[in-house]
Amino acid sequence: MLRGYRGFAHEFARTGSLRALWMQLRTGAAHVARRALGRDPNGDPIEVFLRNYAADGFRLPDAESAALSLAAEACLVCSLCSAECARVGGAPRIDPRDAVIAASRMAIDWVRLELPEPIATPCAACRACETVCPARIPIQRVQEWLAAPRA
Amino acid sequence: MKAVVVGGGLAGSSAALELASRGAEVTLVCAAPGATALSWGTLDVAAASPLRRGGLPLRDPASGHPLAPIVRLHAVAAANPAHPYATLFRERGPEEEVKEAVAALDAWLAPSGLRVHGSLAQTRWLADVHGALRAADLAFSGAGEGDLEGAEEIALVDVPGLPGFEVRSALRTLAAEMAAVGLASRALSIVRLALPEALRDDAAQPARFARNLDADAARGALQDAVAALGAEGRLLLVPPVLGLDPAAGTRAWFEATAGCRAAELVGAPALSLAGFRLDRALGAALSRAGVERIAGRVERVEIEGVRVRGVQLAEPGPPSRPADTAMLPCDALVLATGRFVGGGIVERGGQLVEPLLGLPLHDLAGRRVDSLAANQLVRGDYEGEQPLFGTGVRTEMRLRPLGPDGLPRFANCFAAGDLLGSFDPARDRTGLGVALLSGHRAGIEAAAC
Numbered sequence: 001m002l003r004g005y006r007g008f009a010h011e012f013a014r015t016g017s018l019r020a021l022w023m024q025l026r027t028g029a030a031h032v033a034r035r036a037l038g039r040d041p042n043g044d045p046i047e048v049f050l051r052n053y054a055a056d057g058f059r060l061p062d063a064e065s066a067a068l069s070l071a072a073e074a075c076l077v078c079s080l081c082s083a084e085c086a087r088v089g090g091a092p093r094i095d096p097r098d099a100v101i102a103a104s105r106m107a108i109d110w111v112r113l114e115l116p117e118p119i120a121t122p123c124a125a126c127r128a129c130e131t132v133c134p135a136r137i138p139i140q141r142v143q144e145w146l147a148a149p150r151a
Numbered sequence: 152m153k154a155v156v157v158g159g160g161l162a163g164s165s166a167a168l169e170l171a172s173r174g175a176e177v178t179l180v181c182a183a184p185g186a187t188a189l190s191w192g193t194l195d196v197a198a199a200s201p202l203r204r205g206g207l208p209l210r211d212p213a214s215g216h217p218l219a220p221i222v223r224l225h226a227v228a229a230a231n232p233a234h235p236y237a238t239l240f241r242e243r244g245p246e247e248e249v250k251e252a253v254a255a256l257d258a259w260l261a262p263s264g265l266r267v268h269g270s271l272a273q274t275r276w277l278a279d280v281h282g283a284l285r286a287a288d289l290a291f292s293g294a295g296e297g298d299l300e301g302a303e304e305i306a307l308v309d310v311p312g313l314p315g316f317e318v319r320s321a322l323r324t325l326a327a328e329m330a331a332v333g334l335a336s337r338a339l340s341i342v343r344l345a346l347p348e349a350l351r352d353d354a355a356q357p358a359r360f361a362r363n364l365d366a367d368a369a370r371g372a373l374q375d376a377v378a379a380l381g382a383e384g385r386l387l388l389v390p391p392v393l394g395l396d397p398a399a400g401t402r403a404w405f406e407a408t409a410g411c412r413a414a415e416l417v418g419a420p421a422l423s424l425a426g427f428r429l430d431r432a433l434g435a436a437l438s439r440a441g442v443e444r445i446a447g448r449v450e451r452v453e454i455e456g457v458r459v460r461g462v463q464l465a466e467p468g469p470p471s472r473p474a475d476t477a478m479l480p481c482d483a484l485v486l487a488t489g490r491f492v493g494g495g496i497v498e499r500g501g502q503l504v505e506p507l508l509g510l511p512l513h514d515l516a517g518r519r520v521d522s523l524a525a526n527q528l529v530r531g532d533y534e535g536e537q538p539l540f541g542t543g544v545r546t547e548m549r550l551r552p553l554g555p556d557g558l559p560r561f562a563n564c565f566a567a568g569d570l571l572g573s574f575d576p577a578r579d580r581t582g583l584g585v586a587l588l589s590g591h592r593a594g595i596e597a598a599a600c
Contacts, residue, residue: 076420077420078189079358079421080184080427080430082357082358082359083358083361083395084427085358086356086358086359086361086362087396087431089362095356095359097421132188132427132430133183133184134183134184134185134188134189135183136183
């Protein structure tokens with residue numbers, strides 16, 4: 001249990017973010033409470049999670065985002081998409097491989113998280129990257145998704 | 152005759168090119184790049200990793216002399232009678248078979264600027280990006296020029312900002328491994344490529360960096376920095392980012408500018424462009440040979456008795472081939488669908504299956520495994536033998552896959568590449584060797600059927 005405390009102290013020292021510190025403390029406290037009391041009795045754990053964290057901006061993504069994130073998790077990190085993108089002279093704001101990795105990181109265990117704001121600008125949409133992907137990830141849709149304006 | 156090849160890696164491409172050279176009308180169906188596009192720059196018909204467990208012996212146990220790759224090739228075929236090499240070499244010796252296949256591959260790739268270096272007569276000592284030594288035989292342009300033998304001094308080139316390449320760690324490993332195999336009497340050092348401002352950000356994206364090196368602008372900016380790396384008798388080993396297009400001759404430019412030998416280190420996933428270059432060069436060779444390529448998946452194979460009649464595509468073909476004719480008739484079919492990366496073997500409902508024809512699967516020991524799950528064929532020993540990794544179909548001498556009764560299932564269906572079982576490329580160090588030799592042979596056999 002002490003290792004958890006060292007974790008958020010370290011995070012605070014690194015980022016200096018009070019909000020991060022508060023969230024870490026709260027998570028740690030919830031963890032301790034759950035360990036002490038057994039499982040949360042108040043229903044479906046996903047709903048409990050979302051209720052607890054709604055105030056912090058966490059919510060489930062729409063079906064398309066969730067599907068993209070799931071598809072992106074098949075990435076082998078082989079970088080063939082980057083090579084093909086460079087070969088055809090594409091110059092996206094985010095390298096296709098990095099875009100796919102970013103999309104696949106939008107998942108924490110069983111909860112998929114929505115992006116708070118666009119993190120890219122659209123690429124030229126030539127889809128050359130998709131022709132060489134061994135995992136057949138819809139890379140261009142991932143790029144579009146990362147660039148889409150958020151509600 | 153009409154032939155269909157399923158799978159566009161080295162095995163499928165070799166089969167298609169060989170068929171086309173023998174006058175067949177060839178269609179190659181390929182869903183996505185497979186393991187060939189992820190290869191590291193060596194061809195490795197019978198390489199050895201001297202300091203790794205398993206695999207082929209490097210030295211003659213009696214005399215202690217290093218074994219020539221051709222001897223190791225004989226050894227691997229003799230040690231395992233079910234190995235694809237043993238099947239391939241039953242009629243003709245490996246010398247002829249390898250020579251012919253390698254000459255064909257070299258001719259197919261040469262117009263794209265990619266050559267096959269080396270021979271089976273002599274071991275070539277190559278280093279990879281982690282500094283590990285490989286006793287290689289054949290390798291493609293890039294890494295292929297990097298034989299440590301003959302270099303008075305070896306310098307690893309550090310490219311600042313390039314991810315995935317830890318030059319000091321590589322140097323330590325290389326020094327230790329060279330000492331262990333008796334290559335120690337050479338000076339080893341690190342030299343740093345001083346990147347001009349304009350190229351500094353690019354190094355974070357190896358593919359973009361490599362593409363820039365193919366063009367004159369970046370070469371001009373790097374001229375002095377590269378020239379400063381050279382020294383008499385030195386071999387410069389550069390991370391595998393010397394160009395995206397082999398025809399641009401970026402390695403040769405680097406060598407000429409530095410004024411001493413220069414080659415790429417054997418690659419690693421996410422950093423190596425060697426597999427990408429090979430994949431593109433094979434694609435160009437297929438186009439030159441007039442092979443029709445269709446991006447898509449085969450859903451079903453049409454069978455009539457003991458003959459394959461054609462294949463049905465899962466997705467509609469290109470506009471030139473309307474969806475209602477997505478059935479491709481053929482007189483011969485070559486399956487080069489790969490193993491796990493390519494989807495030649497999949498796990499369905501907790502059982503391993505060959506999805507197109509339901510062919511029986513065998514593991515390394517020859518056991519039928521197509522009613523087992525993948526995790527039942529994995530052992531805890533990391534470097535030990537893994538039955539799963541040798542799983543695939545078995546064939547007779549002409550590479551026709553065997554049915555459950557041990558006889559060829561179809562008269563005009565051939566298998567090549569990783570789909571063939573009974574060998575584990577990681578432990579045999581056969582690299583792309585089985586893919587090339589079996590693809591080449593399957594092309595010859597399919598053209599004759």
